[in-house]
Amino acid sequence: MFRLFNRKKSKRPVQDWELMLMYKTIEKLPGEFQPLKEQIESGLFTSSLVGYSTSDPDYVAFSFSDQIRDFERKRERGFEITNIKVRDICGNKIFMYTIYVSDAVIAGYAIKGFDKHVIDIMSADTDTFIRKFYDDNNADYENLKKLIDEEALKLIKPENVYQVNLSDRVFYHIEDLEDGDFIGIERHGQIYKITHDPFEIIPLDQSLTTFLSK
Known part of the structure; x- marks a missing residue:
């Protein structure tokens, strides 16, 4: 689910904290989401694409290794896992965190308003998470x-x-x-x-x- 060609784009190696935050967040979600952890463990994600969204400046998309063939299921409905709260390392700021899944693969994430803060990777509050399917009301x-x-x-x-x-x-x-x-x-x-x-x-x-x- 890429929203492409924002003017300020960059591609960088995927960061350890991005994957650890995602992994620890998924651990707190119901069992139906747990298979997503295998993608993080496998080394599937190779790069982070920043600034590629025309609709959400906070969206970070992932590039993948050839292992994507092991996880991709083209006929599955895509969705976002949203309404998750994360904190900075000092606990002073709370950010809304969303994980995006397309074709059964984690496509990327967004941390609303995140800018030069250090996120506490253990801080995810998933008590009120919401799953939204992309094809609803398109x-x-x-x-x-x-x-x-x-x-x-x-x-x-x-x-x-x-x-x-x-x-x-x-x-x-x-x-x-x-x-x-x-x-x-x-x-x-x-x-x-x-x-x-x-x-x-x-x-x-x-x-x-x-x-x-x-």
Whole structure:
């Protein structure tokens, strides 16, 4: 579930504290979430992508090793685990913490308002956590239905659909590719491969159904 191409982007090695905070938080959640710990133990996460969200400046996305094939389940509904509270190491500040899961894999996290604080990795308060599924009330997906045929629609997960503004143009994000690139469609129906390094918007001369069926 990447929200891409914010102006200030950086890629860095995944930090130990990020993984430990996530691991210790998941430990406090109900049993249905415990399998997510295996992803952290496996060394799945290789990089943290900061500033790639157009809708949430606090969102940090993960890049993955080839082990993602061992965990990814494309047909599973994506969700976020939210309303979790964490504290800084001094206990003076409380931040809201969210973990994002897509295709059964931890996609990233957000710590609301976090900036140059040291988080206490043992501090997660999950007593009032909420699981929200991405495909609930997705207005962008409803709008996309008007642009594509039923065959293509069957190949698209509603949770993957959201608007992205690039170069004064509006695209619907359809599917993530490698390294943060993605497939998008404009409102007139043309589909594109959109890359970020280098930044390019490349028209595709095949149908969306053909591309997604590969």
